[in-house]
Amino acid sequence: MIKLGIPSKGRLMEDTFAWFSARGVTLARTGSDREYAAEVSGVDGVSLVLLSAGEIPREMAAGRIHLGVTGTDMVREKIPLWSEKITSLAEMGFGHADLIIAVPNFWSDVETVGDLDAVAAAFRKDHGFRLRIATKYHRLVREYLQKQGVADYQLVDSQGATEGTVANLTAEAIADITSTGATLEANHLRMLSDGPILASQATLFASKVADWSDCDLASLAQVLGLENPDIGECC
Amino acid sequence: MDRVRQQTERLSRLFRDAGAVPVETSVLQPADTLLDLYGEDIRARAYVTSDPVLGEQMLRPDFTVPVVQRHMEEGAEPARYTYQGLVFRKQEAGTGRASEYTQVGYEVFDRTDPSGADAEVFALFAQALEGVTLDAFTGDIGILTAAVAGLSTTERRRSALLRHLWRPMRFRALLERFSVPASRVVPQLVSDLPEIGLRSSGEVEARLAALREDAQTAPLDATELRALQAILEVSDVAPNALASLRKIADGLPAISGALDQLEARLSALASRGVDVDQLNFSGAYGRTTMEYYDGFVFGFHADAQVPVATGGRYDALTRVLGQGREIPAVGGVIRPELLEALA
Numbered sequence: 001m002i003k004l005g006i007p008s009k010g011r012l013m014e015d016t017f018a019w020f021s022a023r024g025v026t027l028a029r030t031g032s033d034r035e036y037a038a039e040v041s042g043v044d045g046v047s048l049v050l051l052s053a054g055e056i057p058r059e060m061a062a063g064r065i066h067l068g069v070t071g072t073d074m075v076r077e078k079i080p081l082w083s084e085k086i087t088s089l090a091e092m093g094f095g096h097a098d099l100i101i102a103v104p105n106f107w108s109d110v111e112t113v114g115d116l117d118a119v120a121a122a123f124r125k126d127h128g129f130r131l132r133i134a135t136k137y138h139r140l141v142r143e144y145l146q147k148q149g150v151a152d153y154q155l156v157d158s159q160g161a162t163e164g165t166v167a168n169l170t171a172e173a174i175a176d177i178t179s180t181g182a183t184l185e186a187n188h189l190r191m192l193s194d195g196p197i198l199a200s201q202a203t204l205f206a207s208k209v210a211d212w213s214d215c216d217l218a219s220l221a222q223v224l225g226l227e228n229p230d231i232g233e234c235c
Numbered sequence: 236m237d238r239v240r241q242q243t244e245r246l247s248r249l250f251r252d253a254g255a256v257p258v259e260t261s262v263l264q265p266a267d268t269l270l271d272l273y274g275e276d277i278r279a280r281a282y283v284t285s286d287p288v289l290g291e292q293m294l295r296p297d298f299t300v301p302v303v304q305r306h307m308e309e310g311a312e313p314a315r316y317t318y319q320g321l322v323f324r325k326q327e328a329g330t331g332r333a334s335e336y337t338q339v340g341y342e343v344f345d346r347t348d349p350s351g352a353d354a355e356v357f358a359l360f361a362q363a364l365e366g367v368t369l370d371a372f373t374g375d376i377g378i379l380t381a382a383v384a385g386l387s388t389t390e391r392r393r394s395a396l397l398r399h400l401w402r403p404m405r406f407r408a409l410l411e412r413f414s415v416p417a418s419r420v421v422p423q424l425v426s427d428l429p430e431i432g433l434r435s436s437g438e439v440e441a442r443l444a445a446l447r448e449d450a451q452t453a454p455l456d457a458t459e460l461r462a463l464q465a466i467l468e469v470s471d472v473a474p475n476a477l478a479s480l481r482k483i484a485d486g487l488p489a490i491s492g493a494l495d496q497l498e499a500r501l502s503a504l505a506s507r508g509v510d511v512d513q514l515n516f517s518g519a520y521g522r523t524t525m526e527y528y529d530g531f532v533f534g535f536h537a538d539a540q541v542p543v544a545t546g547g548r549y550d551a552l553t554r555v556l557g558q559g560r561e562i563p564a565v566g567g568v569i570r571p572e573l574l575e576a577l578a
Contacts, residue, residue, distance in 0.1 A: 081328050106428035109421075109442040114408065121398060122442060123434060130271070138278075146276050149405025151398065155275055166432040188429050 001047050002215045005059055005068040008036055008050035012202060015094040016069045023224045043223045045216050054078070056205075061085045063210035066217075073099055073177060073200035077137050086205050090226055095202030097177040099137055102189040104166055104173075111193045113148050116173065120152040123172065134158035134171035137197075141175040144197045163187035206231055239337065242571040242578075243319050246339040249363050250317035253355075255341055258316045260301035262323075266291035269300065272527070272555065282323050294323035298340050299527070299549065300556065303564065306344055307557040313345035316566075332541060333572065342566030344553075350496060352565050353531040353548060354503035360535065360544050360567055361509060367577050369535040369543060373473070374520025376400070376547070377530040378480065378493040382463050385489020388413065389452050391445060403523060414460060417450040462487035469518035473501055476516035500531060527552045531565065537577055544569040 006027065007013045017027050025042040029035075029050070038048040049065055056068040057078045069092070075082050103110050110116055120131040131153045135141050138155050145153065158165050158174070163183050165171040175197065178184055184191060206217070208231055221229060251257060263286070269277050281296040295301065298318050306314055319339045326332040341359060343352045361371065383396045392413050399405040421443060430436050465483045469476050477497060484490050501511045521532030530548030537543060546567015554561035 084328075104431050104434070106425060106430055106436065107434070107439055108424055109439050109446060114405075117405070118395070119434070119442065121395075122438065126438060127433065130274070142275050142278060146279070147404075149399060149402035149408070151274050151402070153275060154270065169433050172432055172434055188431050 001045055002067060002217065002220060003049050003065040003210075004040070004046055005049045005051045005056045005065040005070075007053040007056070007069060012053055012069075012095055013050075015202065016092070019092050019094070020224075025223060043220055046220060057082070057086070060205055060207040061209070063207050066207055066210045066212065066215060068205050068207070069202060070205065071095055071097065071200045072203055073097065073137065073140070073198055075203075075205060076198065077140050080139075085207065085209050087208055087229065087231065088203050089206050089221075089229055090204045090224070092202040092204060095200075097179045097200045098196035099140060099175065099177055099198040099200065100191040100196045101133070101141075101173060101175045102163075102178075102184050102191045105185075105188050105190040107190075113145075113150060113192055113194050116192065117148070117150040117152075120150065124152045130154040131173065132156045132171040133173045133175055134162050134165040135175035136160075136162070137175060137177075140197055163189060238578075239571050239575050242575045243337055243339055246363055246569055246571060247317060247319050250339070250341045250359070253315065253341070253359055255315040255317035258302060258305060258318050259320070260295065260298055260305070260318065262295055262321070263289070263292040264295045264301060265289065266293045268304075268556075269293055269296070272300065272552075280324050282325060296324055297322055298338060298568070299342070299552070299566070302340070302342055303549075303553055303556050306342075306562075306564075307553065307560060310344065312562065313343070313347065315344075316340075316342045336573075337571050338568040339571060340566060340568040342564060344562050344564045346563050349530070349548070349563050349565070350499040350503045352563070353500045354507050354509070356546055356565050356567055357504060357531075357533055358507035358509055360533070360546065360569065363569060364535055364544060364574070367537075367543075367574060369537050369577075370515065371533065371535050372515045372517065372520050373531070373533045374517050374522075375493065375497055375531055376521055376528055377496065378466060378490055378518065379522070380529060381490045381493040382466055382487055385487055386459050386463070387456055389449070391449065392452065392455075401522060410455070410460070410463075413452075413455045415454055417452065419446065419450060421446045421450055458486045462490075466490070466518040467522075469516070471516065473511045473514040473516040476518070477501065480518070496530075521547060533567070537573075541570075541573065543573045543577070 006016045020027050027038060027040055027048055030037045030039050036050045038050055040046045040048050051059060053070050054074055056070040057075045059065045060068045061079045075086055079085060110119055123131040133153055134156050136159050141155060156171055162174050162176045164187060165174060206229060212231060266283060282294040283291060285291050302316055302318060317340060321335055322338050323335050326334050341356060343356055345352045379400060383393055386393055396409055399409060424436060424440055424443060462483050469479050480494050484494060505511050521528055527549045528547035529551045532547035534542040535544040544567060548565040550563045553564050
């Protein structure tokens with residue numbers, strides 16, 4: 001039986017249902033709205049597991065589910081060396097979101113990450129501590145800034161309402177996921193012009209470390225119209 | 236394992252016989268100090284843990300920082316220290332590098348004779364590693380620093396370059412930007428945008444003024460730029476390298492003082508029996524891997540692997556950790572596990 005993990009609520013769940021439905025596979029929640037149970041029809045040998053989108057990468061990396069729908073950003077942030085454990089089967093064309101760095105809009109001296117680096121140097125001199133960037137994407141942001149050669153900054157953790165941290169004086173800049181940029185604008189922030197750290201979208205991933213015996217991935221791939229992936233062949 | 240312990244003991248005894256006082260440091264080090272020193276990048280290399288009372292801590296990624304701190308707090312001068320123990324570094328998967336290994340170190344804090352202290356450390360390490368086939372490489376970050384400090388441009392541009400001496404990509408990007416006439420149109424401060432956050436509009440104004448001034452700055456002098464590039468390309472046995480650098484100094488006389496120091500170091504090394512005619516010197520050595528070194532740097536390598544021993548001069552580190560005080564310092568570490576694997 002293939003265990004397919006999908007987000008347990010919201011827009012992402014609905015879009016996932018629609019994506020599968022368009023390919024002849026019906027996913028549906030069963031029981032009351034509050035019960036996390038679901039069923040699959042249109043293909044045999046697949047069971048559904050409803051999970052928080054943020055936990056799906058971890059479950060795939062541990063091999064507890066075979067397939068999972070989540071954002072590229074989640075996989076890259078949460079799973080070190082993700083490509084050794086997880087592979088992408090299909091980009092699903094929704095859930096588009098970019099991981100970006102944003103600064104206060106009135107910082108007219110800052111356009112690029114190079115400017116941010118220069119500002120960080122001056123800020124540290126003026127204020128006696130490293131310029132704070134609020135984010136929950138610590139790994140992705142740190143790797144990006146390291147590659148860009150930025151110094152004199154620190155990452156401060158923000159698990160939500162990150163756009164508010166600057167006005168609240170707990171950070172000078174932020175790194176967060178944005179889809180339309182409306183929240184940034186409402187909070188008087190503006191993204192750097194270098195382009196996003198990562199362009200993410202909802203993706204159907206497969207675990208390379210799950211036990212694929214007794215699983216018929218080939219049939220599912222055929223039904224979904226995907227190229228037959230070279231995992232789970234043994235069965 | 237016993238052999239590694241014997242090796243560790245042998246090195247430690249050698250360093251104690253050379254006059255070093257044994258010191259110990261905690262495995263848990265306050266993360267703040269290390270983060271302020273190395274920046275966030277250290278998180279990718281050091282193990283971070285947290286303590287409900289002490290706050291964020293790191294498993295010591297090296298001994299140098301706690302040993303310097305200790306010396307700055309309570310040390311008499313001159314001082315020689317030795318230490319032995321485990322350090323912890325996260326390694327990328329697949330490299331097979333150890334994430335926990337022993338270092339035996341020797342550090343000299345002495346303001347009287349820098350060249351002599353450089354030579355003392357290097358010669359002692361060469362002696363400690365005798366009998367094992369290793370290639371010694373040397374370099375001198377001080378020459379590069381002097382070259383940048385000697386560029387005929389604004390103080391702002393010089394300090395921007397110096398700040399990124401250890402980040403070759405950003406350094407090159409800055410050099411390229413400073414080599415052509417400024418093309419950036421500097422914007423005005425937009426007064427009707429809400430001012431949010433700790434960074435004030437005054438700070439934005441100040442940087443805009445700096446950008447405007449920078450836009451008027453002439454590109455870097457082509458001769459000096461070539462000289463800077465040439466320094467990074469020097470790679471030869473020490474006497475030839477020195478001769479090449481002396482020639483380069485014609486285009487960038489500011490490095491002459493640093494070259495005199497290199498020359499003094501080479502004669503100090505020779506008088507301690509080091510065969511300087513066979514000693515490798517390269518202008519870029521130590522630039523990417525050894526962030527806090529700012530003068531003489533050295534490493535003993537077997538093949539292309541992780542060096543068995545590394546060291547160098549770190550005067551600036553003592554300034555940062557000394558809260559207003561500083562002392563010239565040079566030292567290094569040997570990794571007994573690697574040494575034993577070769578023996």
